[in-house]
Amino acid sequence: MSASAEEVGRLRAFVGEGFEVYPRSVQVCGGVRLGLVRGPEGKLLFLSIAVPGFSGSPHRGGLLCPLTPENAQALVGLVPELRPRRLPPGPSFGFGDRIGLATPGHIRACAGARAFPVLAQQSVRENARTGRTLEDVLVHAIFGAFQEGYQGGFGADADHVKEVEDALHAADLGYTFFTCDPSDHAVAVERLPLAEVAKRFRSLPDADRLRREYLGREFILDKGALRFTEEDLARAAVKYSRAVAFAVEMYRALVARLPHGFDFELSVDETETPTTPLEHLFLALELRRHDVALASLAPRFPGAMEKAVDWRGDPVHFRRELRAHLAIARAFGPYRLSLHSGSDKFSLYPILAEEADGLWHVKTAGTSYLVALEVVARVAPPLFRRVVRLSLDRFPEDRKSYHLSADLRRLPVLEGRPDERLLELLAQNDARQVLHVAFGSVLKSPLGEELRRVLSEHEEEHYEALAQHLGRHLKLLEVKDDG
Ligand SMILES: [Zn+2]
Numbered sequence: 319m320s321a322s323a324e325e326v327g328r329l330r331a332f333v334g335e336g337f338e339v340y341p342r343s344v345q346v347c348g349g350v351r352l353g354l355v356r357g358p359e360g361k362l363l364f365l366s367i368a369v370p371g372f373s374g375s376p377h378r379g380g381l382l383c384p385l386t387p388e389n390a391q392a393l394v395g396l397v398p399e400l401r402p403r404r405l406p407p408g409p410s411f412g413f414g415d416r417i418g419l420a421t422p423g424h425i426r427a428c429a430g431a432r433a434f435p436v437l438a439q440q441s442v443r444e445n446a447r448t449g450r451t452l453e454d455v456l457v458h459a460i461f462g463a464f465q466e467g468y469q470g471g472f473g474a475d476a477d478h479v480k481e482v483e484d485a486l487h488a489a490d491l492g493y494t495f496f497t498c499d500p501s502d503h504a505v506a507v508e509r510l511p512l513a514e515v516a517k518r519f520r521s522l523p524d525a526d527r528l529r530r531e532y533l534g535r536e537f538i539l540d541k542g543a544l545r546f547t548e549e550d551l552a553r554a555a556v557k558y559s560r561a562v563a564f565a566v567e568m569y570r571a572l573v574a575r576l577p578h579g580f581d582f583e584l585s586v587d588e589t590e591t592p593t594t595p596l597e598h599l600f601l602a603l604e605l606r607r608h609d610v611a612l613a614s615l616a617p618r619f620p621g622a623m624e625k626a627v628d629w630r631g632d633p634v635h636f637r638r639e640l641r642a643h644l645a646i647a648r649a650f651g652p653y654r655l656s657l658h659s660g661s662d663k664f665s666l667y668p669i670l671a672e673e674a675d676g677l678w679h680v681k682t683a684g685t686s687y688l689v690a691l692e693v694v695a696r697v698a699p700p701l702f703r704r705v706v707r708l709s710l711d712r713f714p715e716d717r718k719s720y721h722l723s724a725d726l727r728r729l730p731v732l733e734g735r736p737d738e739r740l741l742e743l744l745a746q747n748d749a750r751q752v753l754h755v756a757f758g759s760v761l762k763s764p765l766g767e768e769l770r771r772v773l774s775e776h777e778e779e780h781y782e783a784l785a786q787h788l789g790r791h792l793k794l795l796e797v798k799d800d801g
Pocket of ligand 1: 478585587588616658659
């Protein structure tokens with residue numbers, strides 16, 4: 319629990335002049351007063367007495383500790399609520415933070431929300447782009463939660479992990495949620511002629527078993543039944559047999575490393591065509607055969623699921639496919655359906671809320687980066703202009719690994735635009751996508767440092783903007799009340 323005003327005053331007196339205290343962070347734990355403070359050189363953790371495990375510099379009988387991974391570890395030892403934990407039953411929401419300054423805003427967004435937050439969530443690819451590490455992402459989430467005095471529990475998702483070693487490394491750091499991305503082992507059957515698919519199917523080592531178990535059978539789900547034709551089975555098996563083997567390998571390695579349990583998501587969202595219910599059923603059956611317990615599965619949903627803009631497509635078709643995927647997730651788990659690229663999919667949230675009955679996980683990240691840029695556009699227009707120019711320069715390269723429809727010819731013109739109309743760029747879909755995909759280029763360039771400085775100087779504004787925008791996500795998902 320956060321401390322009383324009196325305790326905050328005591329900590330202020332303890333730490334002395336020259337430091338600003340974050341009042342929500344102040345706590346008393348087993349005789350130690352602790353809190354997050356901000357001095358001339360940035361944020362520090364203050365302890366009223368030296369405690370073993372923490373390292374820092376002595377200060378007025380206490381200790382001023384830098385926000386290092388070692389001190390984060392020591393802090394979760396003292397305040398166990400700050401240790402990432404497994405997802406409880408019910409809906410959950412991933413707040414990816416590309417910059418490393420957003421967690422307090424994310425916590426404010428989920429105040430009063432009936433969804434469990436995942437506060438550390440960056441993929442290996444995103445970290446490569448921003449020059450961050452799994453450890454750094456987790457440390458920022460822990461200190462961000464501490465700053466807000468948040469003790470409601472949170473998850474940590476090692477997102478889109480493609481190597482078993484990366485999953486084990488994340489486990490050693492304290493991650494509890496692992497998103498296995500087997501796409502390097504999947505085959506794009508969509509591009510193969512049927513004869514080739516059939517030939518490849520016949521050469522699978524367990525083609526005979528698959529035929530016996532899948533063909534001529536009805537798989538009864540809550541509303542209806544699914545059947546595989548020879549072609550359906552061949553396509554699903556050729557596409558995903560090696561991917562399943564890889565997921566099983568990662569899962570078993572994690573079981574050995576984390577015998578007390580963890581959350582395991584399978585993500586097949588980054589494919590060219592939507593995941594069919596039959597493909598999902600194949601994955602569910604094969605994973606069950608190997609005793610892999612899923613916490614969630616991320617299919618590729620139909621329609622255009624592009625970064626940082628609303629979904630486009632046929633909502634009737636989406637709802638029908640969602641129901642079919644949910645029937646499988648209920649029968650084989652139940653596990654959650656995970657909506658990736660979940661930022662700003664405002665037209666989908668009500669459908670998800672209505673159909674999934676809490677059996678969902680939504681991942682966002684890019685939208686928080688755009689909220690940060692919105693703050694920069696308001697408080698530091700010249701810096702925002704430089705970010706836009708750099709993002710445009712890098713767009714041909716940065717767009718490559720994303721599905722985007724951004725058209726540079728539709729972009730609002732930057733030159734000659736008055737400062738008070740810069741925000742219009744963040745309301746225009748093409749511009750949003752150009753800005754979104756450049757996050758790595760921007761954060762790794764010298765602009766990244768300036769951006770962090772401006773956001774730190776205007777942190778309350780940054781947190782409130784995040785709370786507003788992500789709060790809107792949670793309201794449309796019907797896990798947060800209006801007002
Ligand atoms: Zn994904």
